[in-house]
Amino acid sequence: MSAESSRRRVIKRVVVVGAGLGGLRTVEQLRRRGFGGEIVVIGGELHPPYDRPPLSKGVLHSDAADPWLRSDEDIRALDVTMRLGEPATGLAVDQQLVLTDAGSVPYDVVVVASGAVPRRVPGLDGLVLRTLDHAHALRAALSAGSRVGIVGAGLIGCEVAASARSLGLQVDLVDVLAAPMIRVVGPVAAPLVADLHTGHGVVLHMGRAVRPSEPGRLALDDGTTLPVDVILEAIGVVPDTAWLADSGLSIDDGIECDAEGRAAPDVYAVGDVAKWAGRRHEHWTNVGAQADRVAAAILDQERPGPDVPYWWSDQYDVKFQGLGSPASDDDAEVIAWGPNSRTVVVYSSGGRLTGVVGFSAAAAVIRLRADIAAGTDVNEILARLTA
Numbered sequence: 267m268s269a270e271s272s273r274r275r276v277i278k279r280v281v282v283v284g285a286g287l288g289g290l291r292t293v294e295q296l297r298r299r300g301f302g303g304e305i306v307v308i309g310g311e312l313h314p315p316y317d318r319p320p321l322s323k324g325v326l327h328s329d330a331a332d333p334w335l336r337s338d339e340d341i342r343a344l345d346v347t348m349r350l351g352e353p354a355t356g357l358a359v360d361q362q363l364v365l366t367d368a369g370s371v372p373y374d375v376v377v378v379a380s381g382a383v384p385r386r387v388p389g390l391d392g393l394v395l396r397t398l399d400h401a402h403a404l405r406a407a408l409s410a411g412s413r414v415g416i417v418g419a420g421l422i423g424c425e426v427a428a429s430a431r432s433l434g435l436q437v438d439l440v441d442v443l444a445a446p447m448i449r450v451v452g453p454v455a456a457p458l459v460a461d462l463h464t465g466h467g468v469v470l471h472m473g474r475a476v477r478p479s480e481p482g483r484l485a486l487d488d489g490t491t492l493p494v495d496v497i498l499e500a501i502g503v504v505p506d507t508a509w510l511a512d513s514g515l516s517i518d519d520g521i522e523c524d525a526e527g528r529a530a531p532d533v534y535a536v537g538d539v540a541k542w543a544g545r546r547h548e549h550w551t552n553v554g555a556q557a558d559r560v561a562a563a564i565l566d567q568e569r570p571g572p573d574v575p576y577w578w579s580d581q582y583d584v585k586f587q588g589l590g591s592p593a594s595d596d597d598a599e600v601i602a603w604g605p606n607s608r609t610v611v612v613y614s615s616g617g618r619l620t621g622v623v624g625f626s627a628a629a630a631v632i633r634l635r636a637d638i639a640a641g642t643d644v645n646e647i648l649a650r651l652t653a
């Protein structure tokens with residue numbers, strides 16, 4: 267038995283920072299794998315763990331329930347001490363302490379799952395959407411207004427645009443890039459996203475930046491001024507690492523970790539805050555997969571098999587799904603079929619499948635998971651899809 271694994275048997279207390287998806291999944295995986303020691307979760311918000319994907323979709327409708335991830339009873343069953351509304355203010359790695367304003371919390375192992383915070387547009391002072399409180403504020407603003415200007419046409423900006431249209435608002439969607447969701451789906455599929463939104467009455471202002479303007483107006487860099495009741499800033503997020511500034515951890519657009527989430531001895535990171543093997547993901551499914559791998563590493567158990575990155579997005583009646591991590595210059599082939607314009611964009615590099623994006627094509631997308639992991643010949647995939 268290695269020195270590392272014999273030391274692992276004396277882990278008495280795991281402290282998790284962040285009571286979001288990554289924090290909860292880490293606790294669940296530790297318990298599922300048989301960890302019987304103490305678990306303390308330190309959460310910056312007062313809310314128990316809730317789900318974020320509904321915040322840009324169903325939660326914006328006035329009668330929606332809050333999307334709690336687990337009932338109180340389920341949380342109790344995990345036998346975890348929840349310290350909510352008590353943000354961690356620092357990490358003393360040498361003394362193995364998480365610092366908070368209420369005192370320091372010793373750990374044998376710490377897992378950082380502090381997520382990300384919205385990037386802001388200088389001088390704009392719009393609303394943002396990351397937390398449940400943000401969603402409540404946006405919902406109230408949308409129900410009181412009739413025109414929304416959304417700055418940023420990424421996944422969240424596009425989802426809010428779709429939700430706002432379904433609520434009957436006029437929507438102006440602005441982005442400096444050439445097409446909505448272009449960073450997520452690539453340049454070949456992005457025009458399809460643009461068509462979807464214009465088809466539902468969203469006014470797109472692509473290739474445009476915003477400028478500071480008077481209240482009730484959204485000014486663009488081509489001189490256009492749009493009348494708006496609500497402005498949403500949706501230009502992406504930055505990993506929530508400010509509280510770790512003095513920790514000595516290596517941080518560069520996320521906490522730098524190895525391929526199983528280890529940032530330093532007995533320090534792990536999962537979710538949107540974590541950069542594993544040089545890559546940071548901001549998608550729901552990835553968070554659970556990372557939490558499972560970290561729990562296995564902490565307990566020195568057999569590691570789960572490799573994961574193929576996956577994301578989804580719901581806009582109008584279309585479900586977008588992406589699998590794999592295609593590079594922006596990978597080859598792309600669009601295949602459309604069926605009465606409901608089911609579409610799959612197949613990405614490849616050197617003739618090997620690297621990823622796929624589907625528009626309401628769930629069955630076709632999910633079937634390609636193993637092929638992406640295996641790097642199957644793309645011609646074989648295209649033949650299969652067009653058969």
Ligand SMILES: Cc1cc2nc3c(=O)[nH]c(=O)nc-3n(C[C@H](O)[C@H](O)[C@H](O)COP(=O)(O)OP(=O)(O)OC[C@H]3O[C@@H](n4cnc5c(N)ncnc54)[C@H](O)[C@@H]3O)c2cc1C
Nearest residue numbers: 284286287288310318319353354380381537538548549550
């Ligand atoms: C509006 C919205 C819609 C989304 N829709 C989709 C979707 O359709 N599909 C998809 O694949 N993904 C989607 N995502 C992304 C997905 O929800 C995130 O990837 C996921 O929530 C990340 O989980 P996390 O635990 O890393 O971070 P979070 O869920 O952000 O949790 C981090 C928690 O840590 C807390 N925290 C921060 N700092 C501290 C501190 N110092 N001390 C204590 N606590 C702290 C925060 O308050 C927060 O509660 C969406 C995200 C948002 C915001």
